[in-house]
Amino acid sequence: MKFSRILLHILIVILLTILTQVGGVVYVLYLLLKRYIKLNGWKKKITNIGLFLALYSVWSFILIPSLARNLYGRKPLPITNTALKPLRAYTFLMNRHYVAEDLYDVLLAEATAMQNEFPGTITYYLDGCFPLGKKFPLLPHWSHNDGRKIDLAFYYTDATTKKYRNGSPSWLGYGVCESPTAKEENMPEFCAEKGYFQYSFLEKIVPQYKKGNYVFDKTRTKTFIQKLTASSKIKKIFIEPHLKARMHLRSSKIRFHGCHAVRHDDHIHVQL
Numbered sequence: 300m301k302f303s304r305i306l307l308h309i310l311i312v313i314l315l316t317i318l319t320q321v322g323g324v325v326y327v328l329y330l331l332l333k334r335y336i337k338l339n340g341w342k343k344k345i346t347n348i349g350l351f352l353a354l355y356s357v358w359s360f361i362l363i364p365s366l367a368r369n370l371y372g373r374k375p376l377p378i379t380n381t382a383l384k385p386l387r388a389y390t391f392l393m394n395r396h397y398v399a400e401d402l403y404d405v406l407l408a409e410a411t412a413m414q415n416e417f418p419g420t421i422t423y424y425l426d427g428c429f430p431l432g433k434k435f436p437l438l439p440h441w442s443h444n445d446g447r448k449i450d451l452a453f454y455y456t457d458a459t460t461k462k463y464r465n466g467s468p469s470w471l472g473y474g475v476c477e478s479p480t481a482k483e484e485n486m487p488e489f490c491a492e493k494g495y496f497q498y499s500f501l502e503k504i505v506p507q508y509k510k511g512n513y514v515f516d517k518t519r520t521k522t523f524i525q526k527l528t529a530s531s532k533i534k535k536i537f538i539e540p541h542l543k544a545r546m547h548l549r550s551s552k553i554r555f556h557g558c559h560a561v562r563h564d565d566h567i568h569v570q571l
Contacts, residue, residue, distance in 0.1 A: 317438060319393045320429040321363055325355045359394055367430035373397040373446040376406065376424055383410035386423035386452050386472045395437060397430040399446040401532050402571050406449065409526045417519055421465045425450035425472040425566055441560060448570040453477065454519040458512050468513040469565065474505025476565045477515045483541035490558035498562055520567075521546040527569055528552045537568035 308330065315322030329351045336346050367373040376396045377383055383406060390396050398406070410422035428446045429435050437443040443450075452472060457464040469475040476499075479485045490498040527533050528550040537556040542564055556563055 319359075320431060320435060321358050321394060322355065325351070325358050329354055359392075363394065363430050367397055368400075371431065371433070371446060372400055373428065373430055374400055374403045375430070376403060376427060376449075380407070380410075381421070382414040383407055383422050383424065386425055386467055387470075390424070390426065390472075394430055396424065396427050397446055398427045398449050399571060402447060402449060402569075405527070405530050405532050406451075406569075409523065409530070412526060413519065413523055416522070417463065419463050419465075420454065420519060422454075422523065423452040423465075423467065423472075425452060442570075448568065451523075451567040451569060453566065454516040454523070455513040456516050458514050461514075463516070463519075464513060466513075468507075468509040469505055471501070471505055473561075473565050474501035475507060475510050475513075476502050476562060477539075477542060478564060479539070479541035483544065486540055486555065486558075487562050487564075490562075493558055495558040498558055498560075501561060501565070517546055521548065524548060524553070524567065525550075532571055533569060535568075535570045537563050539564040 308326075312323040312326050315326050316324075329347075332354075333347050333350055336343060336350070364375055367375070374397065375391065375394075376385070376398060378385060378391050378396075385391050385396055406422075406424070413422055414420045426437060426440060426443055427449045428443050429437055432444075434444045440448075442448055450472075452467050455464045455467070456462060467475070476487075478487070487499050524536060524538070524546070525548070527536060528548075534552060536550075536553045537560075538553060539562060540555055543553050556568065
């Protein structure tokens with residue numbers, strides 16, 4: 300029984316480390332401190348939960364931002380800014396919203412410019428990077444391990460009112476795709492034929508029932524990408540080739556990411 304409990308704790312530490320980077324360390328501290336709680340029954344359970352959440356909050360929102368900036372030059376993207384926000388709360392709750400300071404500055408400046416040009420526009424970010432380490436992996440991404448990459452959501456309009464619609468048709472932020480038409484280059488089909496089963500995997504598991512309420516906003520998405528490519532700090536942007544052609548984008552910074560990754564007609568990948 301004791302061995303199984305130890306094994307369970309080890310698995311929890313590993314899982315929390317994979318998901319949040321710092322959660323494993325916090326859990327170990329929690330195990331050390333909870334022994335001093337002299338309560339029983341439901342009071343002990345509630346206090347234990349509160350202790351873990353308090354420790355995790357202190358580490359994630361007070362200690363880690365300072366360490367990330369001083370050790371690795373990374374900053375957490377804003378959470379409550381009116382122009383640039385996380386699409387989903389899990390992004391910042393799991394410490395997946397850290398980027399290099401140069402990328403932070405570009406994103407905030409261009410998101411603000413978009414809001415000024417298109418009033419009411421909110422730019423939503425998805426996964427960035429973990430706060431610490433030079434090559435700590437941010438699963439399931441291949442390259443989000445150095446603070447120099449960020450995924451951004453598309454802009455949409457409301458299918459009924461035709462007005463700007465904030466948010467995303469995907470609860471995850473990924474997986475609801477702006478697929479190629481019959482006349483456009485179909486890279487998802489090409490990659491599938493080459494045996495890359497993972498390429499469209501998210502589209503198959505993420506619910507699509509909200510897709511009909513959102514219309515891909517070609518004008519704003521194109522404008523934002525052009526603003527990003529105009530920055531000397533931005534070196535690469537990944538989107539699907541059919542969207543690059545549809546929006547008449549010409550910059551050599553906009554590239555195809557390869558069949559080994561996943562499709563990029565549900566988000567924009569930007570990197571320094």
